[in-house]
Amino acid sequence: MTTVIHDEPGTADPVNAPPGPRKAGRLRGRRRFWPLMVPLLALLLVFFVYPTVTMLLRSFTQFRPPQLGGLDNFIWFFETDANVTILVRTLTTALLCTAVALLLAFPFAYTMTLVSPTVRTLLTAAVLISMFAGILLRNFAWIVLLQKNGLINEVLGFLGLPRQSFLGSTTAVVIGMTHVLFPYMVLPLYTVLRGIDRRLVLAAESLGASPFKAFWQVYVPLSVPGVFAGSVLVFVLGLGFFITPALLGSPQQAMVSQLMILQFDRVAAFGRAGAIAVILLVITLLVVGIVRVATSRSRGYETS
Template sequence: MLQKLTRAPFGLTLPSFTLLLMVFGVPITSLLFMSLNAPDWSFVNYQRFLSQSANIYVLLQTIEISIGATAICLVIGYPTAYLIVTAPERQRTVFIVLVLIPWLTSGLVRTYAWTVILGDHGLINNVLVASGLASSPVPLIYNRFAVFVGMVHIMLPMMILPLLSVMYNIDKSLVAAARSMGARPFTAFWRVFLPLSLPGVRSGSLLVFVGCLGFYITPQALGGLRETMLSKLIVNQLLVSANLGATAATAFVLLAVTAVVLSIFGLDLSGSRERVRGAVGTKRRSWLSAQGAMGRWFNELGTSWRASRWQRQLYRAAAQVRWVEFAGAGFMTVVMVYLLVPGLIVIIMSFSAGDFIEFPPSAFSLRWYVAFFEDSTWTTSLSNSVEVAIDVALLATATGTLAAYGLGRMSPQSRSILTMMILMPITFPVVIVGVAAYYGLFHLHLIGTKTGLVLAHSIGANAYVVVIVAATLANFDRRLEQAAMSMRAGPLRTFWRVTLPLIRPGILGGAVFAFIASFDEAVVTSMISGYSIRTLPLRMLENVTQQIDPSIAAVGSLLTLLPVLWLFVLYVLYWRSRGKPQRAHAQAEA
């Protein structure tokens, strides 16, 4: 049976696609028909949405906030990624870890931290009033400014990581060659490095923009009534209104915005260096051709001047290097403080001995940790989250690993199409996924059950596992399998003794990310739980919006330290995986 599946790799992807179609694919198709008022087929639901000026205002505001947050992330993230790539190896590793820590930290915790920092009696206002810079608290929260601060803080790592991936593969000798031909540092960067890094700009911007479109918790906690986004409108309609067709139409309006952006900028979030370099060269040649004879004449006129300048500056020390280094160090310090200090504030605040949340604490105590573990509502929520996350990790790891193994044995065209289908739950705005999952599980009578939560979380977690395991398999030498089979090892024995040990770090890494994705999920959970199952994120969401229980500071502290554990686990998996390919080669040759 396994041998037949190996020869027909599509069969290995069937568990993933069965889960995807059952929870997401079929429901979202049904919702599309429902939004079109099937079987009468009309646009009445869309006309009703577009006829209300309040809906148009919320839609435009959602796009405006998403564009603004994406632009800010790009302005901050690009120089951050550039400084990380150009840093020495040890510093680069430290910076990457510091970026990963907030990325792995619960978004609810980070949002909660900003409510404390930006509040009327928060850290910033306390400093302003105490220093005499302000006579009364400055309105820093419940406005557009606070929404941008919270959204950019959450999405900035999503901008930095794709940029790092692309910038790290850029051949630095190209910039050095431009400098050796007399180009100034900024000119070499602008003409060589920047064009080659554009795929990372596109990937990061798409990820951030699509993620911002589906933001629900952060605008609700940090923004005022004027900062309502379309995702909140969709959730309110789903939980209050009985007209599911109107809710589906609203969801598909948001999905249409996503589709338009993806169709303009493309779905391929990767680009090889050769393709980028060829595109840059083509654009440059087209640009020079468009300039005509006048452009070529000016270029020849400046040739002698550039040559003389190159000779004058060849052996002259760079006078501006020192202040540029200081500026870069200062910029990185500000960015790292922005990313990490909110989590540190939550940790410090969790040891407060007061009856209310305060920073800095007037006295230190463990009372809120004790209160957390003695409160059955908190411990039950934690138990529910851990139980659901473990089930999701097991299910998603099994289906995702099989799918990645099957996709790796398909033709490039089939693999690209099927991979994009599997990645839909993490490509679409999360509120769209939640609405589709709600509709699909409602007909399966799984709303308000742990089974429903596991299935709803698994479609996104499955996508993360596929991405991570597929990346591991990309570096796997299939000749090892062929060598084992040539020694009369069957498909099952070959997979168990050769393939599995080599890709085990990727599988375990995928399981860790699947667990994190489920443990931190709040938007889809709020729709599927039906108020009958309280997970830790839902319990935290209630306290973030109401701010009635200081125990949330202890919870936030534990969840802030949790990424350190995840990174340690991934680090151990990485080091244990080193040397295994050499041992496998030795065993295969023996």
């Protein structure tokens, strides 16, 4: 015996019911934007996905004697002491740039949250205008300033201090890279700092904390997401610098990007260069993953 259940008047089958007007409109909107996404997807495929896949394939398929196949390009990199030294120097230089940029950018971004809108606009314009200047122009300006008879050494001589040989040293490279990367630290920091409620610091002071203690234990922890965002930007970008180390540094202070250019241009060892790029890519992904985990933990108070 079969029982037939009839729908009551005014009810609809929730499974086979047509989508509501709001959902149908959302679906039509997505279909309307697909043609606009095609050029972007094509651009990403041509200029990002294809070069990345080619780099990965060549690192495992193209070799120079005595390398034969498999992971030989990676083994070559880590078995060569000079390559490991250059990698460590690159990581150290990027960390130094990150630390110096953070020390300079935090007071600058904090000042931007205190001043009037007019002064804030001028400070923001100063940061953005520095980004418009070419990297070559800024590096040549630092060459003029840091040379033996440059302005900085003239000031040191006027103060009775010995002149320094800045050019060709890691110090000059860090100065030049920090100048270029400074805006990438300031802007994320300012975005986070301007959203912090200052009444929290005043509340801590009203409970007996000194201004320094209230700032350090209340304001600074709230700025951690901006610190992480700016730091990972500066560090990752610092790993791939080529022009600044080439102009302000020396062959004895070479970085990974210069080693890659050497393998590409002079040796034509595309597999080795691809292996170096893969190593940098893995380091970058590790840094981003660690920062993501640290940021999620620092925001644990929001969900508690």
